[in-house]
Amino acid sequence: MKLFYAPGSCALGIHVVLEETGAPYETQRINFAEREQHSAAYRAVNPKGKVPALQRDDGSILTEFQAIALYLGLTHPEKRLVPSDIDRQARMMEAMDFVVGTIHAAGFRRLFRPAEFAPNESDHDAVKARGLEVITQGFALVEKDLEGKDWIVGDFSLADAALFYPSFWAAARLKLPLSANLQGHYQRMMSRPSVRKALADQGL
Ligand SMILES: N[C@@H](CCC(=O)N[C@@H](CS)C(=O)NCC(=O)O)C(=O)O
Structure with missing residues (x-):
């Protein structure tokens, strides 16, 4: 892979x-600074011009x-990245969709690409402010959902890997304080070997 x-x-x-699966894989870096995601070569890989x-x-x-994520989880059942219980599977997907689709x-x-939401630069501050509102409201719901739990659906699952990247954006990139449960989740993620390896491989 x-x-x-x-x-x-x-x-x-x-x-x-990928690290959690333990499967062998390679990586190929796409250089956003050079807009490589829109190059003909990368569009041939992913016509959407996006990673992952x-x-x-x-x-x-x-x-x-x-x-x-679901493909990797289901093809490595021994790693239990997808819960066996149907209700927890649904909760895992609910959380992942909220993180990826909303937060x-x-x-x-x-915040990162205001021009995609408003062509006029004069509107970008308002777009970014709305982005921050969506993030704050979204994280507040996740904060509640994490109450009394180490992981989103009980045991570690794909949903936790999904929650990690926006938590990383907030904590490491934007230096926004994370609320208590989110911070605990972020720290638990940071202590997983999979996370350390992925961060190191990406030079972060
Ligand atoms: N819906 C896509 C979103 C992927 C996405 O937004 N990727 C961003 C990086 S976080 C990207 O490739 N952006 C490149 C661009 O917008 O030019 C997914 O779930 O994978």
């Missing part, structure tokens, strides 16, 4: 999942965070 990633992007979450993308051993490409796509994306 090969992971296409940009350092410190949401592909970090998939990098963590996972090239599987049969050469096929899988995109979208939740799909890649990331509607929140952090507004």
